[in-house]
Amino acid sequence: xxxxxxxxxxxxxxxxxxxxxxxxxxxxxxxxxxxxxxxxxxxxxxxxxxxxxxxxxxxxxxxxxxxxxxxxxxxxxxxxxxxxxxxxxxxxxxxxxxxxxxxxxxxxxxxxxxx
Amino acid sequence: xxxxxxxxxxxxxxxxxxxxxxxxxxxxxxxxxxxxxxxxxxxxxxxxxxxxxxxxxxxxxxxxxxxxxxxxxxxxxxxxxxxxxxxxxxxxxxxxxxxxxxxxxxxxxx
Numbered sequence: 101x102x103x104x105x106x107x108x109x110x111x112x113x114x115x116x117x118x119x120x121x122x123x124x125x126x127x128x129x130x131x132x133x134x135x136x137x138x139x140x141x142x143x144x145x146x147x148x149x150x151x152x153x154x155x156x157x158x159x160x161x162x163x164x165x166x167x168x169x170x171x172x173x174x175x176x177x178x179x180x181x182x183x184x185x186x187x188x189x190x191x192x193x194x195x196x197x198x199x200x201x202x203x204x205x206x207x208x209x210x211x212x213x214x215x
Numbered sequence: 216x217x218x219x220x221x222x223x224x225x226x227x228x229x230x231x232x233x234x235x236x237x238x239x240x241x242x243x244x245x246x247x248x249x250x251x252x253x254x255x256x257x258x259x260x261x262x263x264x265x266x267x268x269x270x271x272x273x274x275x276x277x278x279x280x281x282x283x284x285x286x287x288x289x290x291x292x293x294x295x296x297x298x299x300x301x302x303x304x305x306x307x308x309x310x311x312x313x314x315x316x317x318x319x320x321x322x323x324x325x
Contacts, residue, residue: 104258133311142221142304142315143259156311159216190258203249204313206258 103127104207106191112213113181121176121210123191131155132174133204134166135190143190149174178212186214217242219307221316229324234292236319238305241286247308248281248288252301253318259304263290295323 103126113119125132131150135143145158149168163179172193178185188211192204218241228234240248246267251259265272265279265288272279276295281288292299300323305316 133313135313140318142219142306142317143313145312145314148311158312203261203264206251206260208256208258 104191104193104205106189106207106210108210109208110211110213112215114215115181115183117181117214118177118179119181119212121178121189121191121212123174123176123193123207125172125174125191125193126205129193129195129205130172131194132168132172133192133194134174134176135192135206136160137188137190137209138184139187146176181214183214186212188212217245217307217309217312217314219305219314219316221305221319223319224317225320225322227322227324228295230295230297232295234290234295234299234321234323236290236303236305236321237287238289238307238316239285239287240307240314242307242309243283243286245307245309245314248279249306249308249313250277250279250290251304251306251315253304254301262303292321295321297323297325299323 105124133148134146137143147157148155152168165177167175188209190209192206221238249264253259278291302318306313
C-alpha cells in the first residue's frame with residue numbers, strides 16, 4: 101500500500117460527457133502527477149501539480165485539466181470525452197523538492213470506460 | 216522527448232530460472248531509472264531503481280544494471296517464483312516526467 105487513494109475505482113461515461121477523477125496523495129507528499137494507461141500499454145504522463153500549480157504537461161489536449169488543493173489532493177478533469185479516453189488513470193505522489201528521491205508512489209487507479 | 220523501448224513484450228520462465236528484461240532510452244539527460252511491477256487490477260509498484268551515477272544495484276533476488284554510454288538498462292530476477300508473475304515496466308526520468316516502456320508480461324511456470 102502506497103497511501104495514495106483514488107476515486108472512483110471504476111466508472112462508465114458516454115462520448116461527449118465530462119468526468120472528474122480524484123486523488124489523495126501520501127502524507128507529506130506535495131507533488132502529484134497523473135498518468136493515463138491504455139490497455140496493454142505503459143503509463144503516459146498527463147501533467148504534474150506542485151504547490152497548486154501545473155508544473156509540467158505531457159502531450160495531452162487542453163480538455164484534460166487538473167487542480168491541486170491546499171491539502172495536496174488533486175483532481176483530473178476530462179471534458180468532451182472520446183472513445184480513446186477509455187483507460188486506467190493513475191495518480192502518483194512524490195516527496196517535496198529537495199527531499200525528492202525521484203520515486204513515485206502510485207495509487208490503484210480509476211478505470212474509465214467511454215461508450 | 217524521451218523514448219523508452221522495452222523487450223521482450225512477453226517472457227515465460229520455469230520456476231527457479233532467471234528472467235531478464237532490457238530497456239533502452241533516448242534522452243541522455245535522463246538520470247533516474249525505476250522498475251515497476253503491476254499486478255492485475257492494481258497500480259504500478261516500485262521494485263527497484265537506479266540513478267545515473269551507479270552502474271549496478273541489487274536487492275535480494277532483483278538486480279538492475281545501467282550502461283549510460285549505450286543508454287540501456289536491464290532488470291534481472293533470479294530464482295523466479297510464481298508470485299513474480301506480473302507485468303513489469305521500465306521507466307526513465309528527465310526532470311519531472313517519467314517515460315515508461317510498453318511493459319513485459321512475465322509468466323513463471325510451476
